[in-house]
Amino acid sequence: xxxxxxxxxxxxxxxxxxxxxxxxxxxxxxxxxxxxxxxxxxxxxxxxxxxxxxxxxxxxxxxxxxxxxxxxxxxxxxxxxxxxxxxxxxxxxxxxxxxxxxxxxxxxxxxxxxxxxxxxxxxxxxxxxxxxxxxxxxxxxxxxxxxxxxxxxxxxxxxxxxxxxxxxxxxxxxxxxxxxxxxxxxxxxxxxxxxxxxxxxxxxxxxxxxxxxxxxxxxxxxxxxxxxxxx
Ligand SMILES: Cc1cc2nc3c(=O)[nH]c(=O)nc-3n(C[C@H](O)[C@H](O)[C@H](O)COP(=O)(O)O)c2cc1C
Numbered sequence: 001x002x003x004x005x006x007x008x009x010x011x012x013x014x015x016x017x018x019x020x021x022x023x024x025x026x027x028x029x030x031x032x033x034x035x036x037x038x039x040x041x042x043x044x045x046x047x048x049x050x051x052x053x054x055x056x057x058x059x060x061x062x063x064x065x066x067x068x069x070x071x072x073x074x075x076x077x078x079x080x081x082x083x084x085x086x087x088x089x090x091x092x093x094x095x096x097x098x099x100x101x102x103x104x105x106x107x108x109x110x111x112x113x114x115x116x117x118x119x120x121x122x123x124x125x126x127x128x129x130x131x132x133x134x135x136x137x138x139x140x141x142x143x144x145x146x147x148x149x150x151x152x153x154x155x156x157x158x159x160x161x162x163x164x165x166x167x168x169x170x171x172x173x174x175x176x177x178x179x180x181x182x183x184x185x186x187x188x189x190x191x192x193x194x195x196x197x198x199x200x201x202x203x204x205x206x207x208x209x210x211x212x213x214x215x216x217x218x219x220x221x222x223x224x225x226x227x228x229x230x231x
Pocket of ligand 1: 010011012013014066068179180181182183184219220
């Protein structure tokens with residue numbers, strides 16, 4: 001399917017047919033998901049394909065039984081966990097050495113990333129980081145974040161959301177529809193998949209073939225001139 005056809009066809013479907021989603025379709029969509037741009041390439045996202053029937057039932061309940069979850073043939077939870085930098089950073093450093101990456105790249109991952117991602121026990125470094133950003137920022141443009149675990153979570157969630165978008169577009173391109181759901185009990189969902197803070201849920205996604213009742217109208221968007229501004 002042409003790229004713009006996929007973009008234009010994608011809608012949030014909340015009712016699905018009984019047709020199951022082939023594993024290959026899911027796999028291809030996960031492959032597309034992890035190609036999304038992500039902060040420092042640290043890939044602090046995880047995609048949880050909830051297949052266990054008991055867990056699936058619970059997940060529907062934790063999505064407040066909404067139809068997009070209840071009717072979905074497959075359910076995926078996209079999580080964001082800043083602490084996963086500890087998993088990916090050594091791999092990136094190893095890879096950078098193997099391909100003899102520029103020194104700046106090695107410096108970035110060996111020095112800057114650990115400095116950025118360490119906020120100390122209970123965020124003890126946060127006030128010092130914020131103060132240093134503030135003072136330096138008085139004299140020159142600097143990055144003001146991340147200073148806290150909350151900032152790091154925000155960055156991880158942005159990346160995870162981009163992964164989620166790639167994922168649903170890939171599903172659409174293969175003839176399957178989806179619905180992203182912020183409407184869920186994050187604490188319970190995290191517990192269900194065995195995670196805890198600082199991990200966050202970025203999205204729960206219901207997937208299936210859209211039924212005739214999947215949509216209640218044409219796609220509504222504000223006109224371009226209201227949302228695109230030239231400054
Ligand atoms: C962050 C986010 C949270 C959402 N949460 C829900 C949700 O809990 N339940 C639901 O039915 N749809 C949810 N949606 C889908 C939106 O309602 C939908 O994208 C929007 O109405 C535009 O419709 P469209 O996707 O068909 O263009 C969510 C979408 C996003 C991006």
